[in-house]
Amino acid sequence: MIYTNTQAELKLPHDPFKAIVAPRPIGWITALSAKGETNLSPYSFFNAVSAHPHIVMFSSETKKDAVTFIEETGEFTCSLATKPLAEQMSLTSAPLPRGENEYLHAGLEMATSRYVKPPRVAASPAALECKLLAIQQLVDLNGSTLPRWMVMGQVVGMFIDDRYIRDGRFDTAGANPIARCGYQDYAEVDSLFSIQRPAGGGNP
Numbered sequence: 230m231i232y233t234n235t236q237a238e239l240k241l242p243h244d245p246f247k248a249i250v251a252p253r254p255i256g257w258i259t260a261l262s263a264k265g266e267t268n269l270s271p272y273s274f275f276n277a278v279s280a281h282p283h284i285v286m287f288s289s290e291t292k293k294d295a296v297t298f299i300e301e302t303g304e305f306t307c308s309l310a311t312k313p314l315a316e317q318m319s320l321t322s323a324p325l326p327r328g329e330n331e332y333l334h335a336g337l338e339m340a341t342s343r344y345v346k347p348p349r350v351a352a353s354p355a356a357l358e359c360k361l362l363a364i365q366q367l368v369d370l371n372g373s374t375l376p377r378w379m380v381m382g383q384v385v386g387m388f389i390d391d392r393y394i395r396d397g398r399f400d401t402a403g404a405n406p407i408a409r410c411g412y413q414d415y416a417e418v419d420s421l422f423s424i425q426r427p428a429g430g431g432n433p
Contacts, residue, residue, distance in 0.1 A: 232327040243411075256273075258295045259306045262298040266298070267402060270293065272287040272295075288377060304358075304360055305361070307360065309406050311407060317337055339351060350394075354393045354404040356370055360385050365379045365380075365381075
């Protein structure tokens with residue numbers, strides 16, 4: 230069955246889009262306002278978009294505090310969301326009043342970053358320290374502006390807990406990251422498989 234967006238909304242009880250584009254990495258973003266207020270929030274519209282240099286992006290539905298704070302100060306961190314931290318990650322999505330610290334709300338400790346001012350989640354096995362490249366409000370096919378903002382940042386530093394380095398590589402499965410699927414569902418990475426790329430197929 231082929232659906233248009235409208236047909237899918239009419240014939241299915243829930244929009245399947247997020248369940249199809251899955252699993253999606255979770256960008257657990259920390260940002261500081263110009264006043265020094267801290268915001269920690271998870272974004273499932275998140276991914277890496279460049280390896281050289283390292284660039285990540287996330288997209289926010291409505292202009293939430295993370296976007297506003299990054300716009301004010303030009304920096305953010307992205308901590309890896311993992312299965313042991315899943316409940317606390319979910320708590321940081323609560324719509325708290327501006328300036329109320331999600332770290333405190335979720336019972337998380339902050340760790341000092343080296344190259345940017347926003348902290349990272351201390352319990353997370355890895356984090357990216359980022360400088361703002363661009364904030365873009367999205368538009369649709371009709372050229373209408375949407376209440377969605379895409380943030381792109383260049384990674385200027387990485388934190389990795391040494392316990393998750395195996396033979397010079399980051400142990401992704403050992404870190405047990407989680408990803409967003411559709412509806413209320415998540416996936417976890419606890420095992421990997423490898424496929425040898427064909428010659429000329431790109432770098433690993």
